[in-house]
Amino acid sequence: MTCTLSHPAQQKLLEGYVGFANLPNQVYRKSVKRGFEFTLMVVGESGLGKSTLINSLFLTDLYSPEYPGPSHRIKKTVQVEQCKVLVKEGGVQLLLTIVDTPGFGDAVDNSNCWQPVIDHIDSKFEDYLNSESRVNRRQMPDNRVHCCLYFIAPSGHGLKPLDIEFMKRLHEKVNIVPLIAKADTMTPEECQQFKKQIMREITEHKIKIYEFPETDDEEENKVVKKIKDRLPLAVVGSNTIIVVNEKRVRGRQYPWGVAEVENGEHCDFTILRNMLIRTHMQDLKDVTNNVHYENYRSRKLAAVTYNGVDNNKNKGPMTKPDTSEGMSPLAQMEEERREHVAKMKKMEMEMEQVFEMKVKEKIQKLRDSEQELQRRHEQMKKNLEAQHKELEEKRRQHEEEKNTWESQQRLLEQQKLDASRTLEKNKKKKIF
Amino acid sequence: MAATEIARQAGEGARAVPLAGHVGFDSMPDQLVNKSVNHGFCFNILCVGETGLGKSTLMDTLFNTKFEGEPTQHNQPGVQLKSNTYELQESNVRLKLTVVNTVGFGDQINKEDSYKSIVEFIDTQFEAYLQEELKIKRTLHSYHDTRIHACLYFIAPTGHSLKSLDLVTMKKLDSKVNIVPIIAKSDAISKSELTKFKIKITSELVSNGVQIYQFPTDDETVAEINSTMNGHLPFAVVGSTEEVKIGNKMVKARQYPWGTVQVENENHCDFVKLREMLIRVNMEDLREQTHTRHYELYRRCKLEEMGFKDTDPDCKPFSLQETYEAKRNEFMGELQKKEEEMRQMFVQRVKEKEAELKEAEKELHEKFDRLKKLHQDEKKKLEDKKKSLDDELNGFKQKKTAAELLQSQAQQAGGSTTLKRDKERKN
Numbered sequence: 001m002t003c004t005l006s007h008p009a010q011q012k013l014l015e016g017y018v019g020f021a022n023l024p025n026q027v028y029r030k031s032v033k034r035g036f037e038f039t040l041m042v043v044g045e046s047g048l049g050k051s052t053l054i055n056s057l058f059l060t061d062l063y064s065p066e067y068p069g070p071s072h073r074i075k076k077t078v079q080v081e082q083c084k085v086l087v088k089e090g091g092v093q094l095l096l097t098i099v100d101t102p103g104f105g106d107a108v109d110n111s112n113c114w115q116p117v118i119d120h121i122d123s124k125f126e127d128y129l130n131s132e133s134r135v136n137r138r139q140m141p142d143n144r145v146h147c148c149l150y151f152i153a154p155s156g157h158g159l160k161p162l163d164i165e166f167m168k169r170l171h172e173k174v175n176i177v178p179l180i181a182k183a184d185t186m187t188p189e190e191c192q193q194f195k196k197q198i199m200r201e202i203t204e205h206k207i208k209i210y211e212f213p214e215t216d217d218e219e220e221n222k223v224v225k226k227i228k229d230r231l232p233l234a235v236v237g238s239n240t241i242i243v244v245n246e247k248r249v250r251g252r253q254y255p256w257g258v259a260e261v262e263n264g265e266h267c268d269f270t271i272l273r274n275m276l277i278r279t280h281m282q283d284l285k286d287v288t289n290n291v292h293y294e295n296y297r298s299r300k301l302a303a304v305t306y307n308g309v310d311n312n313k314n315k316g317p318m319t320k321p322d323t324s325e326g327m328s329p330l331a332q333m334e335e336e337r338r339e340h341v342a343k344m345k346k347m348e349m350e351m352e353q354v355f356e357m358k359v360k361e362k363i364q365k366l367r368d369s370e371q372e373l374q375r376r377h378e379q380m381k382k383n384l385e386a387q388h389k390e391l392e393e394k395r396r397q398h399e400e401e402k403n404t405w406e407s408q409q410r411l412l413e414q415q416k417l418d419a420s421r422t423l424e425k426n427k428k429k430k431i432f
Numbered sequence: 433m434a435a436t437e438i439a440r441q442a443g444e445g446a447r448a449v450p451l452a453g454h455v456g457f458d459s460m461p462d463q464l465v466n467k468s469v470n471h472g473f474c475f476n477i478l479c480v481g482e483t484g485l486g487k488s489t490l491m492d493t494l495f496n497t498k499f500e501g502e503p504t505q506h507n508q509p510g511v512q513l514k515s516n517t518y519e520l521q522e523s524n525v526r527l528k529l530t531v532v533n534t535v536g537f538g539d540q541i542n543k544e545d546s547y548k549s550i551v552e553f554i555d556t557q558f559e560a561y562l563q564e565e566l567k568i569k570r571t572l573h574s575y576h577d578t579r580i581h582a583c584l585y586f587i588a589p590t591g592h593s594l595k596s597l598d599l600v601t602m603k604k605l606d607s608k609v610n611i612v613p614i615i616a617k618s619d620a621i622s623k624s625e626l627t628k629f630k631i632k633i634t635s636e637l638v639s640n641g642v643q644i645y646q647f648p649t650d651d652e653t654v655a656e657i658n659s660t661m662n663g664h665l666p667f668a669v670v671g672s673t674e675e676v677k678i679g680n681k682m683v684k685a686r687q688y689p690w691g692t693v694q695v696e697n698e699n700h701c702d703f704v705k706l707r708e709m710l711i712r713v714n715m716e717d718l719r720e721q722t723h724t725r726h727y728e729l730y731r732r733c734k735l736e737e738m739g740f741k742d743t744d745p746d747c748k749p750f751s752l753q754e755t756y757e758a759k760r761n762e763f764m765g766e767l768q769k770k771e772e773e774m775r776q777m778f779v780q781r782v783k784e785k786e787a788e789l790k791e792a793e794k795e796l797h798e799k800f801d802r803l804k805k806l807h808q809d810e811k812k813k814l815e816d817k818k819k820s821l822d823d824e825l826n827g828f829k830q831k832k833t834a835a836e837l838l839q840s841q842a843q844q845a846g847g848s849t850t851l852k853r854d855k856e857r858k859n
Binding site: 398 | 436437438439445446447448449450451452453454455456457458459460461462463464465467468469470473475494495496497498499500516517518519520521522523524525527528568569570572573651653654707708711712713714715716717720728731732735736740741759760763767770771774778781782785789792793796800803804807810811814817818821824825828832835839842
């Protein structure tokens with residue numbers, strides 16, 4: 001690759017105006033143009049004032065005679081119902097989805113009443129995951145549940161087993177904000193005790209409720225600390241406006257006075273509204289996206305790839321990725337492919353080696369037998385040659401002998417001949 | 433207010449309700465902005481242009497700081513990309529700026545492949561992001577985005593037209609990155625020539641189908657200024673890091689014997705326009721376009737290449753799981769097939785080799801059979817010779833014996849004859 005990257009980044013000072021300080025404005029502009037969306041889920045037994053609280057929070061009649069709230073309908077089993085409204089304020093448009101769970105905790109046997117809730121949250125995650133994974137992606141609507149307001153009945157004693165069970169099952173799927181409903185049935189001291197008890201039980205059961213993020217800003221941190229001290233928030237909701245001291249306020253009229261919804265001394269409603277809408281709405285969405293959704297996604301995808309590791313082990317959010325788990329299924333396949341190639345190479349090499357060895361052996365054997373045969377052949381040849389020589393020698397000798405004898409014979413013959421001739425001569429001589 | 437995207441998406445599913453008071457969600461944009469300011473911004477610029485067109489100087493001028501780098505020579509063997517990352521801060525906004533320079537662009541004799549390393553670089557950044565996005569455990573929100581958000585294409589100030597290298601390169605890049613063509617060292621062109629030059633360039637780009645980046649006109653707050661600026665494209669810029677005293681101010685300028693070219697004087701060049709458009713008004717849009725258009729196109733092509741589809745032949749949407757499983761099965765099948773093939777190949781080889789060796793063995797045996805036969809023949813011949821010799825010897829022996837016998841007889845007779853003679857003599 002013909003590129004060189006240099007890390008880390010170097011600090012540079014600007015010597016004059018550049019203009020990127022305007023980036024935040026650009027972001028602001030674009031976000032307003034796009035609009036915002038938020039999904040809020042409310043969970044709690046009927047009659048805890050959930051719908052009233054929503055109406056108070058958003059200063060609108062979400063549930064009205066034309067669109068009655070779920071509480072007015074009798075339910076046999078737990079339902080999960082969505083209600084979408086478009087609200088506009090100060091040029092900012094918000095698509096608000098309220099998810100209600102009528103029937104929750106109302107039955108005699110409430111086992112598994114949380115299941116429809118879990119299923120709903122998961123199905124929203126699933127939808128998002130599928131639209132995120134498409135080849136052709138368009139703007140993806142974010143219908144995931146960003147916050148779950150859990151209503152605790154103001155018994156004054158502590159959490160009910162159902163409360164604990166629900167929160168334990170959902171705290172890793174959604175941001176849980178527990179609320180004490182109908183707080184105007186408790187005195188401040190009772191409320192204080194109740195809150196302490198609840199927080200104790202939450203810690204005891206290791207339930208992770210939504211945590212406010214730390215910031216670098218001192219002021220903000222002070223505000224956050226104040227909120228944290230008052231958790232869980234005790235709220236009161238109302239659909240009616242009452243005149244108190246010539247002011248029109250939302251409140252509940254009792255013979256002994258008016259419990260004002262937006263009065264900080266009466267209840268924590270204002271804190272809830274500020275936190276939920278005015279300061280932490282974006283953070284709730286971010287935590288849903290970066291933590292809860294990512295958890296869901298990694299669990300879902302890990303189940304697709306089988307690599308022998310127990311991928312369903314809940315390692316919790318944002319842990320450092322393991323080398324094998326940190327990969328996409330495709331990358332894992334790539335890895336496996338590489339491993340396989342290496343394995344095949346090794347196998348090939350081994351087979352090759354064995355092959356070579358056997359061939360060598362065979363060739364060696366062949367050579368040896370060739371040599372042996374050759375040797376024997378040589379030997380025999382030599383043998384024959386030796387015999388040949390011997391024979392030649394014998395023949396030569398014989399020839400010699402023969403020649404000698406023959407010449408001897410000839411000599412003898414000659415002598416005889418001479419002798420007989422002489423005799424003949426003598427004989428002839430004698431006669432005369 | 434124009435309908436927001438969200439409103440359009442909601443469509444019939446949502447009803448608009450009035451609010452009875454101030455709820456407070458109009459702080460959402462501020463919440464979002466605060467978060468992004470805390471997180472910091474990042475921007476990546478790619479400068480493409482021949483050596484010596486003033487790319488580094490322009491970057492220094494644009495960002496009012498001295499970046500690294502020495503001027504490069506003209507003898508590069510190929511096009512290389514050098515990238516540097518800087519942390520800048522202006523008021524409370526932190527920007528992680530990466531400047532990528534093409535080194536050696538246009539210096540080679542054969543420039544056919546010049547664009548390749550640039551395209552490769554851009555694709556690599558897309559690939560890195562895609563890989564991160566596809567991971568099982570991913571950290572997208574803290575990922576350092578290295579994708580190129582803007583490509584400044586430096587056009588040489590010839591005054592005539594675009595070079596073919598420019599057209600070829602821009603054509604290859606226009607679907608991968610936001611191209612902002614600029615006329616470099618424009619102080620070499622007079623005003624009248626400049627107008628003609630710009631018109632020529634624009635028409636050449638249009639006739640060759642090159643899509644350059646258009647400043648967005650859909651947001652009413654900036655629509656007007658953006659559309660005006662679109663008409664001034666390509667910007668003719670001059671860069672300088674040296675300051676000259678004009679009046680009683682020190683300004684960035686280039687001093688000539690016949691006058692001083694002031695960088696930030698809008699009559700002298702379009703530098704201010706470039707800065708406005710690129711940084712102050714549309715930086716975020718450039719990033720958004722890169723992500724939603726160029727990156728999506730890359731991603732779509734890559735996934736399709738790998739065989740992913742959104743719907744199966746029956747037009748039912750695939751779920752992610754099914755797709756992955758199908759892929760995986762295919763993949764495993766492939767691997768198994770490969771293994772089988774390799775094994776088969778080996779079996780074949782072994783068979784062949786065995787046959788070979790058997791052949792060799794057979795030949796060897798044949799050879800030695802032949803030799804053996806020869807040897808037998810030789811032996812036989814020898815035997816025959818031996819036999820004949822023996823016969824001769826025997827014959828000779830017999831002859832000898834016979835002769836000797838005769839001789840001895842003759843001698844005896846001769847002896848007796850001699851004896852007789854002697855006797856006669858004596859008588």
